[in-house]
Amino acid sequence: QDHKVEEFITSPLYSVMIISYEMLLRSLDQIQTIEFNLLICDEGHRLKNSSIKTNTALTSLSCERRIILTGTPIQNDLQEFYALIEFVNPGILGSLSTYRKIYEEPIVRSREPSATKEEKELGEKRAAELTRLTGLFILRRTQEIINKFLPPKKENIIFCRPAALQLELYRKLLSSRVIRSCLQGRLENSPHLICIGALKKLCNHPCLLFKAIKEKSCDPMADEHDESSLYEGLIDVFPQDYTSDTFSETDSGKLQVLVKLLAAIHELKSSERQVWKKGKGRVVLVSSYTQTLNILQETCKHYGYSYTRLDGHTPVSQRQQIVDAFNSKFSPAFIFLLSSKAGGVGLNLVGASHLVLYDIDWNPATDIQAMARVWRDGQKHTVHIYRLLTTGSIEEKIYQRQISKQDLSGAVVDLSKTSEHIHFSVEELRNLFTLHEDSSCVTHDLLECDCMGKKDHQNPSSENPSVSRSCQLGQNHGKSNSKKPLSMSQLMQWKHFSGQHQTLADPFLERIKENVSFIFQNVTSPTSPT
Structure with a gap:
């Protein structure tokens, strides 16, 4: 591919260069010699951090006119919004410290449940100012169009009862010395991310936790405060004959729900064979984790469901071919197993009318993008979306955080008023380690x-x-x-x-x-x- 950049530079035939962010970084020295009149960055939320290499590389190009295309200008916090604005219109919001003092801090403070009337009024005023100022060069178009x-x-948020084994393991994890230390702030380098990861694995299926325990028990380099310490005593909770290869659907509340849901959809497909061949009744099954996709794949095999799969290991050159084959009315596949990280953006999977989001991401944009794979232009059937959450677990807390982040985006980009929203307190949002x-x-x-x-x-x-x-x-x-x-x-x-x-x-x-x-x-x- 490198010769194409050289060809663009030397040939007078080309006036437009279309290049990936990865290729840009590899060929930056050559591209910096070109004077561009216009720079358009698709999926512009990738530039949400001004210190990343991609942002620095694009800023170094000789081009004053810049356009960002993004459906999610705010994914986590208002500093990401600042980075995007600073890229397209440098200096208009002042320095980052000034922006934080004038806009971010009052807006965030006004949206706390404990905010006073004066703080709420100031926050709404600053949000309106920020919207008006940036609205001069932001063209906002929503899905509503x-x-x-x-x-x-039909979008369904389904809260699944945890299985008995999940409950027992969850209680054991929460009583571990590592999590107690996290909550009491005893450890300098708190391993809270490891604890969160363990709980998320458990919510998907206990066999994922079992596998992690076995792997750590064989690791002689295990640190006192890492996963091996967190998993102490957990192996005794599992049945003696338990193995990660012979997992059971009855050990996971979400997997039990999924199996019944797939059976119901498959029965409809069988009774309406001709309709199904046109796309009705097929399913996209999404997870963020390869190991979870492996479990879902084994479940498909066990029940005899035909499937196709696209994840991070799928060669980029083959991905569109896999998508086109699934969307064909002649496709034999009933289920499309999809990694939200590898295929959550850009894919058109209108060959299915059902989508199941098996696990949840901290970033609401990741889940929103994944759910948009089936409800899009070209879809002919009613779309059914199912988001599976384990009742009372960390997954509910993550879902609540998602709502909070989307709410913040609405306050600035879409100028929705604070008074129209309910807010969780900081304690409620951070109360992750409670069942x-x-x-x-x-x-x-x-x-x-x-x-x-x-x-x-x-x-x-x-x-x-x-x-x-x-x-x-x-x-x-x-x-x-x-x-x-x-x-x-x-x-x-x-x-x-x-x-x-x-x-x-x-x-x-x-x-x-x-x-x-x-x-x-x-x-x-x-x-x-x-």
């Missing part, structure tokens, strides 16, 4: 909703705001605004179902409810005829 051309979408065994859904508990899991209506009308409604966020908040990022106020407008609900209208949810403690459901329908 194309929603009316897409088929309906809530007595709750059917911690997220629903935090909403202080009194529906008892029987809210089967959605987006109630606000024509008569004086009427008190169950599951409605006070007065004048009846209508949800789908143009804004998901916030707690919107979650109040979703349907709420308890696992104890007598009969669910959705046939897929009805089949899995035995292993489910709670469900949030949102139905997005076209706003105009298609």
